[in-house]
Amino acid sequence: GAGVSQSPSNKVTEKGKDVELRCDPISGHTALYWYRQSLGQGLEFLIYFQGNSAPDKSGLPSDRFSAERTGGSVSTLTIQRTQQEDSAVYLCASSLDGTSYEQYFGPGTRLTVT
């Protein structure tokens, strides 16, 4: 079946602009995670959604970052007023539920802030 998909695959934006990154999890997976992969910081957890529960936003680096998940499926990560340090690959993962051990990762969105 289809895996986790993310769009766009690449995004170049100017400093100060807002960007939206999209994640389509595997159908039926109730848990969804966003991570960021950057040269300086490695792989960092950003936010976690599980079903209809309030998301765990503890990994978001600043209030410029927000995310939502509509209808328990598609998720959008929004970065407002982008900065150069936001340049990274943003990875989305889903798992069957919050207690499943395996997370399935999407191919990522490479964000470059110029």
Add this chain to the structure above:
Amino acid sequence: GDSVTQMEGPVTLSEEAFLTINCTYTATGYPSLFWYVQYPGEGLQLLLKATKADDKGSNKGFEATYRKETTSFHLEKGSVQVSDSAVYFCALSDQGRGSTLGRLYFGRGTQLTVWP
């Protein structure tokens, strides 16, 4: 807090050589441990996992044993192939302590290059 430390790369080996990538962790409970692999141009894939002490995870000739006494989860393969060239990430999840939060804590990654 929870964290993972893994051996820095890059690691360069000849085909059929023995591979070890060291990984140690810090956690207050009994986390689940994972190795993920990222092949060139592809997304992260789960390679193997172990959910309790002394468990051995294995896949594609790779093995790792969950050692509570040394807080380690070293990745090994007896004979690497060119196709094993990739970045390998050690990770832990705090689900093992009964939490439903499955966030992963990753090591920095180790680039492996295998030459024919």
